[in-house]
Amino acid sequence: MATPFSLAVRVLHKLNPRPLHPLTKPPSTTSAATRRSSIVLTSLLLSMHTKSAAAAFDFRLTVPDQSLEEAESGIESHARSLIEVKDLLMAESWREAQKQLRKSSALLKQDVYTIIQAKSAADRPRLRKLYAELFNAVTRLDYAARDKDRIKVWECYDTIVLSLRNILSTLLN
Numbered sequence: 001m002a003t004p005f006s007l008a009v010r011v012l013h014k015l016n017p018r019p020l021h022p023l024t025k026p027p028s029t030t031s032a033a034t035r036r037s038s039i040v041l042t043s044l045l046l047s048m049h050t051k052s053a054a055a056a057f058d059f060r061l062t063v064p065d066q067s068l069e070e071a072e073s074g075i076e077s078h079a080r081s082l083i084e085v086k087d088l089l090m091a092e093s094w095r096e097a098q099k100q101l102r103k104s105s106a107l108l109k110q111d112v113y114t115i116i117q118a119k120s121a122a123d124r125p126r127l128r129k130l131y132a133e134l135f136n137a138v139t140r141l142d143y144a145a146r147d148k149d150r151i152k153v154w155e156c157y158d159t160i161v162l163s164l165r166n167i168l169s170t171l172l173n
Helices: 004-015 032-049 068-083 085-090 094-118 124-147 150-171
Strands: none
Touching: 068 085, 068 094, 068 150, 085 094, 085 150, 094 124, 094 150, 124 150
16 A cells, blocks of 8 residues: 555656656755746645644635625624633633634634725725734734644734624624
8 A cells, every 4th residue: 555655746746757766865956847846846745644634824814605694694603713822821721722723813814814805996905904914913813832832822812803803893893
């Protein structure tokens, strides 16, 4: 039975048939085929080692078939879920807080983006700025939890709560 690594090597070899020998130096300029094969190999290996959806950020912005009504109905529960990460932060359960933060922020991000896309073109720049402020604070909180930096965690959490109030009051009015 083939191991995931051997399958990845076979895929890489099909994309770039040059022999991969550990003692040979890579070419000084990276060819397009090498870059593509590296991206495919990295994606393949990451997908094999990801055990749950909450283990990493979900970079999808909109669910393909998500309607405006679905986004509006789910946004409050997803925002509440993001705020409820406070209990885990207070208990200093850093890994669990990160997982909950990533899961709830990914769902909230989809909802907010879908609603922003449905707004008029004149309103979008301001909403995108609020969107960026909120999710940049989420990312900073994730890093602070990883580093177990209590002061930074609470600064970021307060920023998230404030940003969330701003964006929800603007979106739902």
